[in-house]
Amino acid sequence: MARIAVVAGDGIGPEVVGEARKVVDAVLPGVEVTEYDLGAARYHRTGEVLPDSVLAELAGHDAILLGAVGDPTVPPGVLERGLLLKLRFAFDQYVNLRPSRLWPGVTSPLAAVKPGEVDLVVVREGTEGLYAGAGGALHRGTPAEIATEESLNTRHGVERVIRDAFARAARRERRKVTLVHKTNVLTHAGSLWSRTFEAVAAEHPDIATEYQHVDAAAMFLVTQPQRYDVVVTDNLFGDILTDIAAAVTGGIGLAASGSINPDGAYPSMFEPVHGSAPDIAGRGVADPVAAVLSAALLLDQLGHADAAARITAAVSAELAARGPEVAVRTAEVGDRIAAQAAG
Amino acid sequence: MARIAVVAGDGIGPEVVGEARKVVDAVLPGVEVTEYDLGAARYHRTGEVLPDSVLAELAGHDAILLGAVGDPTVPPGVLERGLLLKLRFAFDQYVNLRPSRLWPGVTSPLAAVKPGEVDLVVVREGTEGLYAGAGGALHRGTPAEIATEESLNTRHGVERVIRDAFARAARRERRKVTLVHKTNVLTHAGSLWSRTFEAVAAEHPDIATEYQHVDAAAMFLVTQPQRYDVVVTDNLFGDILTDIAAAVTGGIGLAASGSINPDGAYPSMFEPVHGSAPDIAGRGVADPVAAVLSAALLLDQLGHADAAARITAAVSAELAARGPEVAVRTAEVGDRIAAQAAG
Ligand SMILES: CC(C)[C@H](C(=O)O)[C@@H](O)C(=O)O
Ligand SMILES: CC(C)[C@H](C(=O)O)[C@@H](O)C(=O)O
Numbered sequence: 001m002a003r004i005a006v007v008a009g010d011g012i013g014p015e016v017v018g019e020a021r022k023v024v025d026a027v028l029p030g031v032e033v034t035e036y037d038l039g040a041a042r043y044h045r046t047g048e049v050l051p052d053s054v055l056a057e058l059a060g061h062d063a064i065l066l067g068a069v070g071d072p073t074v075p076p077g078v079l080e081r082g083l084l085l086k087l088r089f090a091f092d093q094y095v096n097l098r099p100s101r102l103w104p105g106v107t108s109p110l111a112a113v114k115p116g117e118v119d120l121v122v123v124r125e126g127t128e129g130l131y132a133g134a135g136g137a138l139h140r141g142t143p144a145e146i147a148t149e150e151s152l153n154t155r156h157g158v159e160r161v162i163r164d165a166f167a168r169a170a171r172r173e174r175r176k177v178t179l180v181h182k183t184n185v186l187t188h189a190g191s192l193w194s195r196t197f198e199a200v201a202a203e204h205p206d207i208a209t210e211y212q213h214v215d216a217a218a219m220f221l222v223t224q225p226q227r228y229d230v231v232v233t234d235n236l237f238g239d240i241l242t243d244i245a246a247a248v249t250g251g252i253g254l255a256a257s258g259s260i261n262p263d264g265a266y267p268s269m270f271e272p273v274h275g276s277a278p279d280i281a282g283r284g285v286a287d288p289v290a291a292v293l294s295a296a297l298l299l300d301q302l303g304h305a306d307a308a309a310r311i312t313a314a315v316s317a318e319l320a321a322r323g324p325e326v327a328v329r330t331a332e333v334g335d336r337i338a339a340q341a342a343g
Numbered sequence: 344m345a346r347i348a349v350v351a352g353d354g355i356g357p358e359v360v361g362e363a364r365k366v367v368d369a370v371l372p373g374v375e376v377t378e379y380d381l382g383a384a385r386y387h388r389t390g391e392v393l394p395d396s397v398l399a400e401l402a403g404h405d406a407i408l409l410g411a412v413g414d415p416t417v418p419p420g421v422l423e424r425g426l427l428l429k430l431r432f433a434f435d436q437y438v439n440l441r442p443s444r445l446w447p448g449v450t451s452p453l454a455a456v457k458p459g460e461v462d463l464v465v466v467r468e469g470t471e472g473l474y475a476g477a478g479g480a481l482h483r484g485t486p487a488e489i490a491t492e493e494s495l496n497t498r499h500g501v502e503r504v505i506r507d508a509f510a511r512a513a514r515r516e517r518r519k520v521t522l523v524h525k526t527n528v529l530t531h532a533g534s535l536w537s538r539t540f541e542a543v544a545a546e547h548p549d550i551a552t553e554y555q556h557v558d559a560a561a562m563f564l565v566t567q568p569q570r571y572d573v574v575v576t577d578n579l580f581g582d583i584l585t586d587i588a589a590a591v592t593g594g595i596g597l598a599a600s601g602s603i604n605p606d607g608a609y610p611s612m613f614e615p616v617h618g619s620a621p622d623i624a625g626r627g628v629a630d631p632v633a634a635v636l637s638a639a640l641l642l643d644q645l646g647h648a649d650a651a652a653r654i655t656a657a658v659s660a661e662l663a664a665r666g667p668e669v670a671v672r673t674a675e676v677g678d679r680i681a682a683q684a685a686g
Contacts, residue, residue, distance in 0.1 A: 076537075080527040111454040130494070135531045145498040147535040151473070155488040182579070185428070187420040192490040194419075214584040222565060222590040223363045223452055235523070240583060243558040247565040299446055 002302050003032045005061040005267070009039040011276025012330075013067025014288035019334025020065060020295040023314070026338035027307040028299065034061065038083055040071035040276075049082035052181050055090060063298050064269040067291060068276035080325045081133065091266035093259035095164045096124035096155060096238060097297065098273065099254065100225075100245035105320035110248050113225060117212035118249055120228035120249045121172075123165040126237025128157040128257055129189075131235040153234070164262055165232035166204050176208040177201070177230040180217040181239055193234070214241070221245055246273055253286075254319075256293035260301060270298040288327045289315055292337055314340035345645050346375045354619025355629035355673075356410025360632035362677025363408060363638040365459040366657070369681035370650040371642065377404065381426055383414035383619075390476035392425035398433060406641050407612040410634060424476065431469050434609035436505045439581060440640065441616065443568075443588035444599065446453035448663035453591050456568060457543060461592055463513075463571035466508040467581025469602050471500040472532075474578040495515035496532045496577070501539045507605055508575035509547050519551040519572040520544070523560040523580055536577070557584070564588055584606035589616055596629075597662075603644060613641040630671045632658055633641040635680055657684035676686070 006021065019192050024031055036054060043049055058064060064087070069079045087093070102118040112205045134150035147163035162179075169177045179197045183190030194211065201209045212220065220227060221244045233241060246255035255273035272290030280286055293315055300308035314337045349364065351357040367374055379397060386392055401407060407430070412422045430436070445451050445461040477493035505522075512520045522540045526533030537554065544552045555563065557580045563570060564587045576584060587597035598616035615633030623629055636658055643651035657680045 032455040076526040076533065077530040081530065085528070107454075109453050109455060111450075111452060131528055135494075135529070137531045137535065139498075141538070143498050145535055147496045147531040149494040149496075149529045149532045151478075151492040151494075153490045153492075155482075155486055182582075183419040184423040185420070185474055185579075185582075186478070186492045187424065188480045188490040189492045190419065192480065192488055195484070215582050218583045219586040219590040219595065220560065222587060223594070234527075238580070239525075239528075239558050240561045244565060244587065247562040252562065328424070 001030045001032055001275060002062045003034070004298070005034050005036055005064045006059050007036045007038050007064060007066045007069070009067040009069040009276060010041060010071050011068055011278045011281040013039070013069065013276055015281070015284065015286050015330050016288040016291035017065060017067035018271060019330060019337075020291040021294050021339055022334045023311055023338045024295050024299065026342040027310050028304060032037065036252070039069040040074050040079060043074055043079065049079060050086050056076070059091070059266060061267050062302055063267050065295060065298055066269055066271035067319070068272065068274065070276045071278055085131060085342045088259045091261055091269065092127060092263075093261050093268060094125060094127045094161055094268070094293055095260040096126035096235070097258040097260055098122040098124060098242040098245070100242070100256065102249045103254070103316055103319040105322055106250040106254065107324045108248055108250065110222070110225070115249065118225045120225065120245060121168065121230055122238055122242045122245060123168065123230060123232045125157065125161045125233070125235050128153055129235035151189055151234075153192055155192060155196060158193055159200065162197055162200045162232055165230050166200055166207055169207050169230040172229060174229040175206060176210070178217070178228055178231045179209070179210075180214050180231055180233040182214050182242065183211075184213060189234070190312045197232075200277075205318055217241060218244055221248060225249070242273065252290065254289050254293070256290050256297055258294065258297040258301060268298070268301050269278060270294040284330045285328055286330050288330050288334050289319070292334070308342065310341045311337070344373045344375055345405045345647075346377070347641070348377050348401050348407045350379045350381050350407060350409045350412070352410040352412040353384060353414050354411055354621045354624040356382070356412065356619055358624070358627065358629050358673050359615060359631040359634035360408060360410035362636065362673060362680075363634040365677045366635050366654055366681045366684055367638050369685040370653050371647060382412040382423060383417045386417055388424065392422060393429050401430070402434070402609060404610050405645055406610050408638060408641055409612055409614035411615065411617065413619045414621055430473060431518055431602045434604055434612065435470060436604050436609070436611060437468060437470045437504055438601075438603040438605055439467035439578070440603055441465045441467060441585040441588070442583070443585070443592045446597070446659055446662040448665055449593040449597065450592060450667045451591055453565065453568070456591065461568045463568065463588060464511065465581055465585045465588060466504060466511060466573060466575045467585060467598060468500065468504045468576070468578050469624040471496055472578035483563065494529070494532055494577070494579075496535055498535060498539060502543065505540055505543045505575055509543055509550055512550050512573040515572060518549060519553070521560070521571055521574045522552070522554045523557050523574055523584065524554075525557050526554075527556060532577070537611065540575070545620055554604055560584060561587055564591060568592070569626050574637055582602045585616065595633065597611040597632050597636070599633050599640055601637065601640040601644060611641070611644050613637040626670055627673045629673050631673050631677050632662070635677070652674040653684045653686065654680070
């Protein structure tokens, strides 16, 4: 049976992860769970972010379910670079998978978009680009200060994530991949991404392709999100585009994600796109849907496609029944989805 | 009288710039115009993008009005880096100004947003960041290829654009500046931007400030564009955010921009945010409003605030009268705005 590491984290993390576990137990009893205490609380208590010993233990699991880490009291970057990105990079999670669907019962902020019309997935590169941590500063704090950030892109890294995007498109109905970059300005990385995209596309004559600059894609996600099927893009562009995609499909309260190592050499990690939301933490009002859907992605990745599909169907039923503007009670939502998914 | 260089450019550029000139002539007769033939057509004819002699001539003008450059037949980057960005950098146009208003009569794709509710301006840094052209490739075309893009940020460059943003906020009603960056990942540049922002903010206790990560800002531009007044951000984030802002306020057909050298040492350049739209070029159906509004920004920059205000009011009247979904006739729109602005 699957062995899962759970990092509930900070803020609403423990609340929403609790419901996700409830749902997983309902569809697949017997999953082994080990809890890891990581995040802002541990950092404040011990100064530790991600001890090597914990990293090694996590590596021994089949997958990681993460709630949310972060708190305004921790300086920017400490938990992001030290924990979240550290895990993505250490476990070579090069496919950052972010599906966006406009579910029945959910109202898009876009007037012209109806449930069922948006069903896209962004395949965001997860181990390169501006997230590599390359950069520095000189003359810090003086009028002569310069600060650099470097985007590192390899053929190795670009090709594998593009291949993953085409493989996913081949399993979907519309069979279309959109490459998003900024080839007209970032000419070196843009050229690498374009050439690699064209090479992989040539092996998939049955899959439609298009290219868009990131600014145009950001615009079209607002005016015509229906047009996208699979979108493949770099780490930073993917970060921005997936928040737009989440916004037009009902908000990050519903957005799930997976940081996947498709080779299976390391555990993949699944987490809601939302943060720790300290303002509403502890009140039992956070929507657990994003965490529950992330757990479904996790089960799917571990080969439990059927259990994953049952969770997804239960979420769909929950959202359809809920109607717009309802006040969410975290535990009740989890109970209903668990009951429905258990069937 | 003002001496303006006009680069009509490619595609719909000449059509929309023609109307912008018509309107300028109507409100401020006697503006001296020199036309420059630059863009895809010239590149194909002569191989030249921006000869040094032309750059020197342009420098002798008070401002530049640009239509659009670019064509699918030119490799990505050639005209962007060689012409558009070359001008922005050579003329130290460090304030890339992009106002977004939801005009009366214009329907936002966002169901909850009504005309008059969105009135924001993005002050995008124009001479640094990932646009600096720093980067390269190694082992190009082989499996070992790496490609880099470097974001260069200086205290000098960051401080001057942030100062400009605060100065603009001080002249507006809501007096609020939002800094957008990605400080939790791009820690070096993010720290420089944050510290500089805080230092300048301390000199403006009467101006409200906030910080948002770029992914959150992209989301809030879709869910709550009303919340923004002045947004200051780096070159690439500004590129993406201004297309979202344009999308939620009726599309890039209405979005104007200025690449401004506030010191006046070099000419500033004004252009619609839209591109050359080769698919509709030559048919007289392009909306000239973005070009006309860009001309208004130009006149405002040159000290003709009154003429600029008359153009803006005429555009507002045109859009209010037009109603949604109307088929645009380029020359008729220009005629009506010119007549109205001439008063
Ligand atoms: C918290 C942050 C480091 C992270 C990212 O930028 O990847 C988040 O925004 C996300 O999208 O998962
Ligand atoms: C054409 C391109 C170089 C340009 C940019 O990225 O700045 C455009 O998108 C813009 O926003 O003016």
